Amino acid sequence: MQSKKELISYWVKHEIIKDQKVIEAFKKVPREEFISKQFLSQAYGDYPLPIGLGQTISQPTTVMIMTEALEVKEGHKVLEIGTGSGYQAAILSYLIGKKGMVYTTEIIEELARFAESNLKKLNIENVKVIYSDGSSGYKKAAPYDRIIVTAGAPKIPEELLKQLKPNGIMIVPIGDLLSQRMLKIIKKKKLEIKDLGNFTFVPLKGQYGHQSDGDSKSPIK
Numbered sequence: 387m388q389s390k391k392e393l394i395s396y397w398v399k400h401e402i403i404k405d406q407k408v409i410e411a412f413k414k415v416p417r418e419e420f421i422s423k424q425f426l427s428q429a430y431g432d433y434p435l436p437i438g439l440g441q442t443i444s445q446p447t448t449v450m451i452m453t454e455a456l457e458v459k460e461g462h463k464v465l466e467i468g469t470g471s472g473y474q475a476a477i478l479s480y481l482i483g484k485k486g487m488v489y490t491t492e493i494i495e496e497l498a499r500f501a502e503s504n505l506k507k508l509n510i511e512n513v514k515v516i517y518s519d520g521s522s523g524y525k526k527a528a529p530y531d532r533i534i535v536t537a538g539a540p541k542i543p544e545e546l547l548k549q550l551k552p553n554g555i556m557i558v559p560i561g562d563l564l565s566q567r568m569l570k571i572i573k574k575k576k577l578e579i580k581d582l583g584n585f586t587f588v589p590l591k592g593q594y595g596h597q598s599d600g601d602s603k604s605p606i607k
């Protein structure tokens with residue numbers, strides 16, 4: 387699969403993505419602006435690509451499944467943990483429109499700058515990139531309508547739940563370093579939790595993340 391069109395028809399045919407607005411966002415946001423030059427020809431391959439520093443831009447199908455599950459509406463305030471390239475944030479930015487705002491946190495400074503420059507090239511103004519440990523959220527702008535975690539967490543981050551509005555939705559992959567279950571959590575009086583299946587993400591680091599992941603001695607990157 388190497389083109390936008392092919393990806394879209396695959397999603398529609400297999401009913402992987404049903405929300406037309408999500409498909410429209412995928413059409414409008416150029417993924418090629420968020421990847422390194424050496425991988426340009428693979429911009430629409432359905433797999434993750436390296437963005438440097440041991441991190442990846444998630445595969446298009448995963449980004450779109452998460453986006454659809456998040457049920458983002460115009461005007462929403464969204465928190466993302468794991469900016470990476472900024473691509474997921476750009477997709478969300480399209481869906482929330484001018485009245486909404488995406489706050490996205492990235493723990494690696496170089497990637498936060500990379501994402502910022504990618505977003506700037508596209509004149510995206512409703513995304514704020516924050517260089518910080520997002521495993522404890524971003525209190526300054528809380529509470530959020532939606533929270534999306536794009537790195538694998540060891541357990542549901544309590545601190546993030548606190549920063550989610552009542553009836554808000556959080557999408558978060560939970561598991562060990564090798565694989566995770568993608569959870570959709572709706573913040574009702576009693577949490578509603580839906581399992582969206584098995585995925586593999588780079589690990590969430592920081593205070594509420596995995597404690598033994600990214601150093602050079604680790605066999606798992």
Ligand code: SAH
Pocket residue numbers: 441442443444467468469470471472473474475491492493494497518519520521536537588589590591592593595
């Ligand atoms: N959403 C990104 C891909 C995310 S890859 C995209 O669209 O390109 C996961 C990212 O999470 C990596 O860049 C990693 O550095 C970052 N990360 C890991 N732990 C983090 C933490 N505690 N706070 C913020 N970012 C974190």
